[in-house]
Amino acid sequence: xxxxxxxxxxxxxxxxxxxxxxxxxxxxxxxxxxxxxxxxxxxxxxxxxxxxxxxxxxxxxxxxxxxxxxxxxxxxxxxxxxxxxxxxxxxxxxxxxxxxxxxxx
Numbered sequence: 598x599x600x601x602x603x604x605x606x607x608x609x610x611x612x613x614x615x616x617x618x619x620x621x622x623x624x625x626x627x628x629x630x631x632x633x634x635x636x637x638x639x640x641x642x643x644x645x646x647x648x649x650x651x652x653x654x655x656x657x658x659x660x661x662x663x664x665x666x667x668x669x670x671x672x673x674x675x676x677x678x679x680x681x682x683x684x685x686x687x688x689x690x691x692x693x694x695x696x697x698x699x700x701x702x
Contacts, residue, residue, distance in 0.1 A: 598665035600624040602673020603631050603641075610671040613693070622663050626675065645674060653678035660688070667691065 601610040603626045614621055623636030631638055637659050642648040656678040660668075667689035670676040676692060683690040 598622050598624060598660070598663055598668045598679075599636075599670075600668055600676050600679045601671040602626060602675050603628040606671045606673045607631060609693075610669075613669070613671065617669075619666075622665065624659060624675065624679065639675060648674055649677055653681070656682050660686070669693075 599610055599614060599621055601607050601624075607625055607630055621635075623631070623634040623638075625631045625634065625636070625638055626641040627638040628641070639652060639655070642651065652675055660679070660682060665688070668679055668683050668691070670679065670690070670692040672692060680690055680692065682688075
């Protein structure tokens with residue numbers, strides 16, 4: 598399962614996804630940059646606390662529906678609830694947040 602916010606986090610995850618050989622189920626926000634992806638898309642909310650709570654409530658259902666072997670993230674607030682739940686249920690999880698700007702040198 599690939600979990601990341603849209604924008605730069607998603608651009609970075611797309612590069613990572615090209616180099617892994619496992620089924621790819623995307624979890625991100627709805628947006629123009631994620632419209633071509635298969636998976637779960639959350640509606641972005643301007644209030645961070647509300648955003649985290651909404652995703653924290655929905656994340657267990659997404660995880661149990663997909664039943665992934667691991668969760669890979671390139672960051673963003675959307676990743677926090679998935680990291681918490683994966684830790685609680687003993688699911689492998691990895692996060693890479695390089696703070697880089699994809700496509701710029």
